Amino acid sequence: MEYRRLGKAGVKLSELSFGSWVTFGDQISDDVAEDLMIAAYEGGINFFDNAEGYAAGRSEEVMGKILTKLGWPRDTWLVSSKVYFGSAPEPKKPNQTGLSRKHVFEACHAALKRLNVDYLDLFFCHRPDPETPIEETVRVMSDLIAQGKVLYWGTSVWSDEEIMEAYTVARQYNLVPPTMEQPFYNALQREKVDIEYARLYKTVGIGTTTWSPLASGLLTGKYNDGLPQNARLSRESYGWLRDWVLKPERLDKVRAFGNLAKELNLSQSVLAIAWCLKNPHVSSVILGASKVHQLSENLKASDAAKKLTPDILNKIDEIFGNKPKEHSNADNH
Numbered sequence: 322m323e324y325r326r327l328g329k330a331g332v333k334l335s336e337l338s339f340g341s342w343v344t345f346g347d348q349i350s351d352d353v354a355e356d357l358m359i360a361a362y363e364g365g366i367n368f369f370d371n372a373e374g375y376a377a378g379r380s381e382e383v384m385g386k387i388l389t390k391l392g393w394p395r396d397t398w399l400v401s402s403k404v405y406f407g408s409a410p411e412p413k414k415p416n417q418t419g420l421s422r423k424h425v426f427e428a429c430h431a432a433l434k435r436l437n438v439d440y441l442d443l444f445f446c447h448r449p450d451p452e453t454p455i456e457e458t459v460r461v462m463s464d465l466i467a468q469g470k471v472l473y474w475g476t477s478v479w480s481d482e483e484i485m486e487a488y489t490v491a492r493q494y495n496l497v498p499p500t501m502e503q504p505f506y507n508a509l510q511r512e513k514v515d516i517e518y519a520r521l522y523k524t525v526g527i528g529t530t531t532w533s534p535l536a537s538g539l540l541t542g543k544y545n546d547g548l549p550q551n552a553r554l555s556r557e558s559y560g561w562l563r564d565w566v567l568k569p570e571r572l573d574k575v576r577a578f579g580n581l582a583k584e585l586n587l588s589q590s591v592l593a594i595a596w597c598l599k600n601p602h603v604s605s606v607i608l609g610a611s612k613v614h615q616l617s618e619n620l621k622a623s624d625a626a627k628k629l630t631p632d633i634l635n636k637i638d639e640i641f642g643n644k645p646k647e648h649s650n651a652d653n654h
């Protein structure tokens with residue numbers, strides 16, 4: 322496992338990290354969640370990703386119990402939470418979601434309690450909130466940092482302009498600017514990281530903890546012949562995700578990608594994750610898994626990335642219809 326700085330910040334994250342969306346407190350048992358955390362930690366992962374909205378707070382409770390039980394030294398791992406969607410039961414009341422000073426403050430305290438930690442290493446604004454001035458959110462994040470409850474704050478799926486505004490407001494009022502962004506990033510959905518955020522790496526120095534490296538499993542090829550049982554996109558309550566990810570025109574690309582993986586003697590999941598790692602602006606690729614054998618396989622991506630030549634990256638670009646010259650890393654890694 323390699324460790325990368327979070328943008329210009331000094332803190333180092335394992336280049337592969339592990340998140341609990343869909344799985345913890347919902348799809349999998351707490352025992353499997355524990356086995357996954359152990360496999361991740363023993364594989365060198367030091368960053369565990371979570372959010373108030375995952376399984377309505379249960380995901381944080383499960384992770385908190387596991388971290389407490391396993392008792393790993395606090396200086397060997399980082400944990401995150403994210404605020405915006407809220408954890409209260411539906412229908413949520415007006416201040417139980419969003420990025421107002423009130424909700425961010427309360428969500429932070431609730432996450433500390435559920436995760437059973439004294440501070441959150443990373444705290445993300447899970448989406449932009451058009452009903453809260455960015456200055457209000459920057460100020461409360463700065464205050465939480467000053468209070469020692471959060472070490473680094475960041476955004477998730479914000480636009481380049483919104484992140485720039487947060488940075489500018491922070492500089493104007495001597496507050497703490499965002500350190501990181503958490504965007505989706507895989508060979509099918511690469512525009513935000515590769516194109517939209519290009520200026521932010523230099524000006525703001527943001528790091529990125531990227532999500533859905535397998536496009537929720539699509540890139541593994543498991544949906545090539547329909548919906549398998551017990552897979553994420555087959556779950557009834559995730560129809561919205563199925564519609565977003567499982568587009569018929571993508572399947573031919575995924576099949577061609579599968580042929581390339583075979584030629585390289587790699588699994589599709591390893592090749593897809595290794596592709597993400599080739600981008601130097603990615604600080605950490607957050608993995609998801611519902612089974613330990615999936616995670617063990619996916620962890621091989623660190624080694625595989627070292628063997629991906631510019632020629633292979635160009636072939637991947639061709640398969641997915643990306644212009645090779647746009648690949649930020651094709652000729653320098």
Ligand SMILES: NC(=O)c1ccc[n+]([C@@H]2O[C@H](COP(=O)([O-])OP(=O)(O)OC[C@H]3O[C@@H](n4cnc5c(N)ncnc54)[C@H](OP(=O)(O)O)[C@@H]3O)[C@@H](O)[C@H]2O)c1
Binds near residue numbers: 340504536612
């Ligand atoms: N900030 C945000 O808005 C945001 C959004 C989404 C995710 N995230 C974070 O990023 C993390 C990772 O995202 P993700 O879970 O969407 O990642 P992903 O890698 O795209 O999907 C993971 C899922 O794919 C399937 N899978 C994984 N490895 C496999 C393998 N080797 N073979 C077959 N199937 C495999 C598993 O689902 P099944 O076994 O159920 O099919 C697994 O849960 C999340 O846990 C969360 O922490 C953040």
